[in-house]
Amino acid sequence: MSSVKNVIQDSYKLMLLKDYLREAIKEAGFSDVDIQKTPIGTRVGLHVTRPGIVIGRKGSGIRDLTKVLEKDFGLKSPQISVIEITRPELEPSVMCNRMSQHIARGTAFRRAVMWTLQTIMEAGAMGVQITISGKLRGERSGFEKHSKGILPRAGYQAGVVVAEDVVHVETKMGLIGIRIRIARKEKFVPEFELKIATKELKQKPKAEEEKEIEVVEEAQIDKTKPRTESEEIEREEKLIKEVETYEDVEEELK
Structure with missing residues (x-):
């Protein structure tokens, strides 16, 4: 062979x-x-x-x-x-799976898109683009692109900074495809770096360091944290209802 x-x-x-x-x-x-x-x-x-x-x-x-x-x-x-994975909100595959489950459970696709955009950007992403295609609103197929932040589309930086994944979900209307592209700040390679003297670097006070350690310990013993992805989806569904979509804005302006 x-x-x-x-x-x-x-x-x-x-x-x-x-x-x-x-x-x-x-x-x-x-x-x-x-x-x-x-x-x-x-x-x-x-x-x-x-x-x-x-x-x-x-x-x-x-x-x-x-x-x-x-x-x-x-x-x-x-x-x-x-x-x-320490920060699942910055992983395209994880967010694709979560968004597909929201749509499969009956959540409006635009509301799911806006929630996913908001979640990814709040996690510290440099930029995000979500493309959703298929029979979204009727018998005719279509697609929509939603983006936020800075997302390199070509060149060396696009290959290094941007990660993407594609997933498909089956609904009553038909098959829907979801593609999420996320640009992460920590992977960005600057063209030049400014060298700063070590004496000028500000050190955090001990009080602040102790507070950070306490917060981490409290997060580890948090019993309200979802244990599975299904519990995470159920928790997010309650919050998604509060997300404002374009349709809601249009109704308010009428």
Whole structure:
């Protein structure tokens, strides 16, 4: 088999694996998977928002997932490692999944788009663009683009800063496609940097540092935090109703 066919076959298997993981560990907030072949076996890195759900009780989830990857996908001796996503709002795949679930539950697509835009920008993104297409309002297909902030579209910066993902959701009207592109500030590479003397750097007072540590500890023991993606979706549905859309603004102006 030629090298080109091997690349195509590996890409196809990776696509099938991502589709499977997107459904199998949906409650864990699946984002991406990294596969690295070694002489010993295959290293599989799962990027999720809630690692505990993937690991399971006493590692039962990892063992079951290992058997599936080895039997159904032909991975030799898979060694699974779970990587936690610290800021899921800046991951296009996570936000695509959440937005698709909102639309599947009956939320108006524009309201879901505005909520997703607001959530991503509040998380500290440099820019975001959401494209939604399909039978949105009737029998005829169409598409809408909504953007906010600064989003590089071409050049070197676009390839480094911008990450994107596409997901499809089936509704009563038909199939709807969602594409989210997010530009992250921390990945931006400036053309030049100003060197500042270390003496001029302001150090935070100890009181502020202690306050930050206390806030982190309180967040870790917060019992109201959603444990699964379904609970997160239910929490967001209550907040989405308060989001103002273009239709609401038009009615107020009439």
